[in-house]
Amino acid sequence: MTTPVSSMLLVLVGSVIGSVGAIFLKSGAHKLHRHWTSLAFNWRLALGIGTYLLSSVLYVKGMSNGELSVLFPLVSLGYVCTLVWSRLFFQEVITKVKVTGVALILVGIAFLSLGAQR
Amino acid sequence: MIATSTPEVHVPDPAKRKLAIFIVLGCSLLSAIGQYLIKLGANQLSHAGLFATMIGILTIPQLFAGYCLYALFTVLFVYALRHGELSILYPLIALGYVWVTITAVLAFHENLNPYKIVGIVVIMLGVAVLGWGGSGK
Numbered sequence: 001m002t003t004p005v006s007s008m009l010l011v012l013v014g015s016v017i018g019s020v021g022a023i024f025l026k027s028g029a030h031k032l033h034r035h036w037t038s039l040a041f042n043w044r045l046a047l048g049i050g051t052y053l054l055s056s057v058l059y060v061k062g063m064s065n066g067e068l069s070v071l072f073p074l075v076s077l078g079y080v081c082t083l084v085w086s087r088l089f090f091q092e093v094i095t096k097v098k099v100t101g102v103a104l105i106l107v108g109i110a111f112l113s114l115g116a117q118r
Numbered sequence: 119m120i121a122t123s124t125p126e127v128h129v130p131d132p133a134k135r136k137l138a139i140f141i142v143l144g145c146s147l148l149s150a151i152g153q154y155l156i157k158l159g160a161n162q163l164s165h166a167g168l169f170a171t172m173i174g175i176l177t178i179p180q181l182f183a184g185y186c187l188y189a190l191f192t193v194l195f196v197y198a199l200r201h202g203e204l205s206i207l208y209p210l211i212a213l214g215y216v217w218v219t220i221t222a223v224l225a226f227h228e229n230l231n232p233y234k235i236v237g238i239v240v241i242m243l244g245v246a247v248l249g250w251g252g253s254g255k
Contacts, residue, residue: 019208022199023204025192025195025196025199026199029200030200052188052192056156056185056188057172057175059156060156061168064160064163064166079212082204082205083209085204086204086205090203095251097248097250097251098205098251100244100247101245101251102244102248103244104241104247105240105241107240108212108215108240108241108243108244110237111233111236112219113237115231115232115235115236115237
């Protein structure tokens with residue numbers, strides 16, 4: 001079984017879009033308070049969920065044709081994007097601890113992918 | 119702008135930050151189960167178009183159940199995001215890879231090789247580093 005480039009692109013775009021969805025989810029989460037309107041009219045949350053759904057549809061399409069060993073590592077690009085988005089949109093500090101943690105996760109996923117081929 | 123009655127939202131609370139990390143670790147298990155169900159369902163629509171895929175999410179039981187878990191995941195994740203940093207919480211979901219691999223070996227007797235063991239250990243290490251750093255030590 002080989003993995004078509006179209007599947008790789010779908011999974012890649014899906015994971016980047018998913019990380020963008022997390023930005024909207026977090027900014028929407030901060031707008032929530034006790035009044036129900038803060039949930040019902042929360043366009044940030046709605047956009048976040050919509051973006052997540054779109055990313056899932058692309059993800060399902062991509063995953064339906066191809067090997068997990070190739071497609072898994074592409075999903076992890078979303079974690080790197082999130083570090084950048086967190087700094088840009090929420091002024092979170094990129095610490096050595098965070099970079100180390102994410103780097104270990106990427107290495108781990110690469111090993112799992114190698115393992116899946118055998 | 120209407121003033122809200124919850125000024126505590128942006129003040130970091132160490133206990134809630136820690137809770138947020140544990141919630142997301144739980145979320146990673148939900149997402150792993152959801153992903154497995156979605157993968158099962160996705161096999162049934164390998165050449166469906168975008169519209170057929172959307173219909174499939176509603177009509178294929180595994181896809182539907184998978185997305186219900188994703189809905190629960192989203193509610194918990196939004197709650198966690200209120201109290202924690204995105205740069206810590208989002209990568210923690212990678213623990214799902216560990217759940218998927220362990221389930222595949224235990225339940226579906228998929229073979230376990232050294233690469234997978236190293237992968238599981240290294241991901242758990244990364245999650246531990248993030249969780250430890252994110253809870254403010």
